[in-house]
Amino acid sequence: MFKEAIYHRPKDNYAYAYDEQTIHIRVRTKRDDIQSADLIYGDPYEWKDGKWISASTPMKKTGSTALFDYWSIAIEPKFKRLRYGFELKSETDTLIYAERGFFSSIPNDDVGNFFCFPFIHADDVFKAPSWIKDTIWYQIFPERFANGDSTLNPENTLPWGSANPTPTNFFGGDFSGVIQNLDYLVKFGISGIYFTPIFKAHSNHKYDTIDYMEIDPQFGTKETFKELVEECHKHGIKVMLDAVFNHSGYFFEKFQDVLENGEKSAYKEWFHIHEFPIITEPLPNYDTFAFTPYMPKLNTAHPDVKEYLLEVGRYWVREFNIDGWRLDVANEVDHNFWREFRTEIKTLNPEVYILGEIWHDALPWLQGDQFDAVMSYPVTNALLSYFANDSIKASEFMKQITESLHSYSMNVNEAAFHLLDSHDTPRILTTCNGDKNKLKLLYVFHLSFIGSPCIYYGDEIGMDGGMDPDCRKCMIWDTKEQDHALFTHIQTLILLRKQHKAFGGHGTFQFIEANDEHNYISYTKTYEDETIFFVLNPTNSEVTVSLPLHVTGKKIINIYTNEEFSAEASVLQVTLPPYGFSILKW
Incomplete structure (x- = not known):
């Protein structure tokens, strides 16, 4: 297992309060290096017989880049606080990854070994406008x-x-x-x-x-x-x-005052002026946007x-x-x-x-x-x-x-x-x-x-x-x-x-396939019980794409064309013309 690639840090994009009840947690590993990741977690104040009480639950691989895999989970701690670590399994090895490093077994004799999310405070939850x-x-x-x-x-x-x-x-x-x-x-x-x-x-x-x-x-x-x-x-x-x-702008009243009165201007400290008198060529002797003299910083x-x-x-x-x-x-x-x-x-x-x-x-x-x-x-x-x-x-x-x-x-x-x-x-x-x-x-x-x-x-x-x-x-x-x-x-x-809430800003995005041979992609957007499946073909050739097996027997609607069909075993595919697409709901 490639330990150098394994990474987590609490209280940033790897562990954060999604809302006032839920913590989202991620861990990064080397691409294709491990087969599974489980979250080991528990309340920091729950102990029995001198041992910290923890539970374990599987994490989901939510994406891969050229170098890394990302594993994610949402957890709702009963008392809004959490200590946690990760159990990582490869074909040949199992490691526990926590704040104090790597362990061969769960080090539950000292809760300080584990990562800490101290408390979900409402004021700490990232809140954008509800309408966005x-x-x-x-x-x-x-x-x-x-x-x-x-x-x-x-x-x-x-x-x-x-x-x-x-x-x-x-x-x-x-x-x-x-x-x-x-x-x-x-x-x-x-x-x-x-x-x-x-x-x-x-x-x-x-x-x-x-x-x-x-x-x-x-x-x-x-x-x-x-x-x-x-x-x-x-x-x-x-x-x-x-x-x-x-x-x-250059003609902003305060900057004009500096141009007129130089070091005696009451506004000389409104700008980043290196020396007087002010010059604009060949380069301004004051900070600007880029090197644009008519935009003083x-x-x-x-x-x-x-x-x-x-x-x-x-x-x-x-x-x-x-x-x-x-x-x-x-x-x-x-x-x-x-x-x-x-x-x-x-x-x-x-x-x-x-x-x-x-x-x-x-x-x-x-x-x-x-x-x-x-x-x-x-x-x-x-x-x-x-x-x-x-x-x-x-x-x-x-x-x-x-x-x-x-x-x-x-x-x-x-x-x-x-x-x-x-x-x-x-x-x-x-x-x-x-x-x-x-x-x-x-x-x-x-x-x-x-x-x-x-x-x-x-x-x-x-x-x-x-x-x-x-x-x-x-x-x-x-x-x-x-x-x-x-x-x-x-x-x-x-x-x-x-x-369709799943179609837009409310839906969870997940890649299904990125096919380099035919250069198409497919992905889903999901919101509650609605899933929409997208297949896009950005090439000048026709491509045939298989649908997920779990849609067998379901009624499928192409919501862009309003066409309906049943997903029988013989038609678990869609054929896309050059630069074609399908938007399917089931």
């Missing part, structure tokens, strides 16, 4: 969605869609345009809108904030925004805003900066009843600031969703004291590699998804924000090289995975575009230029997600 599992997001880049009030157009506004987007051109998108098209979003099935920044700024993307307390006049007024939020809520749509707290550890930004967060929740904050460049802001931000926002409304933009492993931000979720780019990368780029096989895709799922608690996975593209990436159709069969298959997985999926505006009608700024084209409203078949396909998947 049922939310399908739609990301809107406000300048490019719809022009509903031409009187707000900035100077030199171009006719809608008349030119390719650049970093400096404007087309006049605004809040009125969103309000006028809410029926479109309702028809599509959207239940949340994520807006990129809406505050006063110099650019068309608004990530260079001038005033965090004011709406950019090209979008409308605070009254218009309040109307927008109210109309969204009437239609069952949540509203999430984008907060840029890592850096301000804010000193979020400074008390005045902290209070200013915390009030920004509170103000838009308190006065406009927004439902979420997406936090730009969240990994470059100090953890203490985010802890205070969460406390302030959740005190106002515990149901506000706090989402961080982090492109890498984000466990330090997802301990329940900072964010509810991050943008799940590692999952995105796996999806694009397998479905869009054909650069990995089915087994590697399964390994990458498994690794992502086991990097966090189930609470975190259930609240995750999943995306295929955004204003920062090429559009998904372009990544698929224009192949809409691949795109349709991608959406089957995207909308049936756990967490909360997001659709970038216009993807549902077949818009394309390369890297920024090409991915920020004007929304196509001419119905003759929209792909209605693609719209209907995604709309149908959204409806299935709403009709």
